[in-house]
Amino acid sequence: AQRVTQPEKLLSVFKGAPVELKCNYSYSGSPELFWYVQYSRQRLQLLLRHISRESIKGFTADLNKGETSFHLKKPFAQEEDSAMYYCALSGGSNYKLTFGKGTLLTVNP
Amino acid sequence: EPEVTQTPSHQVTQMGQEVILRCVPISNHLYFYWYRQILGQKVEFLVSFYNNEISEKSEIFDDQFSVERPDGSNFTLKIRSTKLEDSAMYFCASSVRRQTYNEQFFGPGTRLTVL
Numbered sequence: 001a002q003r004v005t006q007p008e009k010l011l012s013v014f015k016g017a018p019v020e021l022k023c024n025y026s027y028s029g030s031p032e033l034f035w036y037v038q039y040s041r042q043r044l045q046l047l048l049r050h051i052s053r054e055s056i057k058g059f060t061a062d063l064n065k066g067e068t069s070f071h072l073k074k075p076f077a078q079e080e081d082s083a084m085y086y087c088a089l090s091g092g093s094n095y096k097l098t099f100g101k102g103t104l105l106t107v108n109p
Numbered sequence: 110e111p112e113v114t115q116t117p118s119h120q121v122t123q124m125g126q127e128v129i130l131r132c133v134p135i136s137n138h139l140y141f142y143w144y145r146q147i148l149g150q151k152v153e154f155l156v157s158f159y160n161n162e163i164s165e166k167s168e169i170f171d172d173q174f175s176v177e178r179p180d181g182s183n184f185t186l187k188i189r190s191t192k193l194e195d196s197a198m199y200f201c202a203s204s205v206r207r208q209t210y211n212e213q214f215f216g217p218g219t220r221l222t223v224l
Contacts, residue, residue: 032211034212036215042217043112043113043200043215043216043217043218044152044200044215045215046212046213046214049212086151086152090211095140095157095204095206095211095213096142096154096157096165096167097142097144097152097154097202097213098154099144099151099152099153100151101150101151102151102152
């Protein structure tokens, strides 16, 4: 069974502070991990995926298979980063996404 | 940039009524999905669709649900006899798989309210 856990429902930081959104997963095979973001009144959109190992909008995420984690990090948060962040896992032949419950990030001025 | 579109944005219906939620996936995409999100809960997979048939469905997707691609552009989700617990945001997504990754593009959602 696939499971994604995001332990923090809410996360509030000040502008310029580092931010880390936690994600842990459970999957017996080799998963693909994603971070999706939903800004206010906008659709879910892909932020980054582990396989591309890229930095998007200053965010990075490293897949740690030993700890089964895929935490999202940014060294200096900006107000425009305020949004709902969902960690998601895809595995198996049909590539359905299993989402975590999401973390609402608020970056205060 | 092409986007997934969904209509209507909000649907209100009486319990027991049939509803059809419509989606227009991105034109060159081949894989289609429906997800739902009950208020305050996580986004849940309902069904995936490829080559004009269901490729996977969740436990939520029971006999009351069906999907169809009636023409070359639309992808619909039908709920035959709605229940109060069907009230949720329904998201359509589409993708074209390349190599080992599968980015799914989401529509803006349809908010279904069952009274």
